Amino acid sequence: MAKVFATMLSCLLIVASYNSVADASSQQWKIGHVRPSGSAVDKDVHNFADRIESETNGAIQIDIYPASKLGDYSIVQERVSFGEVEMFVGPFGTAIDKRVSLAFAPFIVSTWAEAKEVYFQGSALFNKMAEFLEEQNIKLVGGWPVYFGGIALTQKPVQPGNPDVSKETIIRVPPIRSFERTARALGFTPYPITWTYAKMGLKTGMVEGILGGGAEGYIGLKGIIKYYLPINDHFEYWFVYMNLDLWNGLPEKTKMLILNLWKEIENQRYSVAENDERRSIEKLSEVGVEIIALSDKQKSYIEEKVKKVVWPEMRNEIGEGFDLIVNKQK
Secondary structure, three states, X not given: XXXXXXXXXXXXXXXXXXXXHHHHHOEEEEXXXXXXXXXXXXHHHHHHHHHHHHHOOOOXXXXXXXXXXXXXXXXXXXXXXXXXXXXXXXOOOOOOOHHHHXXXXXXXXXXXXXXXXXXXXXXXXXXXXXXXXXXXXXXXXXXXXXXXXXXXXXXXXXXXXXXXXXXXXXXEEOOOHXXXXXXXXXXXXXXXXXXXXXXXXXXXXXXXXEEEEOHHHHHHHEOOXXXXXXXXXXXXXXEEEEEHHHHHOOOHHHHHHHHHHHHHHHHHHHHXXXXXXXXXXXXXXXXXXXXXXOOHHHHHHHHHHHHHHHHXXXXXXXXXXXXXXXXXOO
């Protein structure tokens, strides 16, 4: 009887050992993003997931959750930090660390040519953000350039090209101080709420406009917004990030695979992003949204005023690295 028990125990240990090895060599990850299925970023995320599975011979398989199905981006940021979600593509919230607002400081760049020199994997800005986020147990692995920001409105503002005039208009801004300050510098009254509730706010009249997105993101608000003001207030660059503990446990070969794939995707995205932005503005016009054109003089004055008002406060929050980044020193 003792021999039978010993044999059974030995078999159970072998099975347990086999399962442990199998679990160690096979991983199922989750990756989320903020856009619907079939969108440009969704296609790139699928491309990444497919190639990771192929290049690792199925050792890493990634389930994709589009359209914020894992939660608002600020919530997912915490979930990645805790390891509940492995990866995400999107913006960051600043509730935990205000310094990460560096990534969307207003008017760091004003053109696509400038954006390519500042927002890329391994840039001074990227590395500074990586430094901040490691304290949240998050590892930056890449980026996805999206568009320049603008303001969508349900009614035409007073003197839209003159930031010194009160617009007497309440607009939604992300719950991030730099956006609140920018809105005030432009003559608007900011109302900080997440993107999830922004559409409801516009429908109910709680807010009469929205700052913090761009033309591509505002297309989904057709029938609600009537005007679009393309002021290029910030550059929308979604970071690709993952749980730091997970990253540290990966083989060097897998780490390089992830970094190289996202660098390739980022380069490809930059090759089409500017045209995509132009097409998105055209689509807004096609659905009846009036595009409010500003003169170069108006744009220049808006930029100067926002920098004068917003940058000193951001410098105090972010610290010595702020000037290095905004002056685009490499």
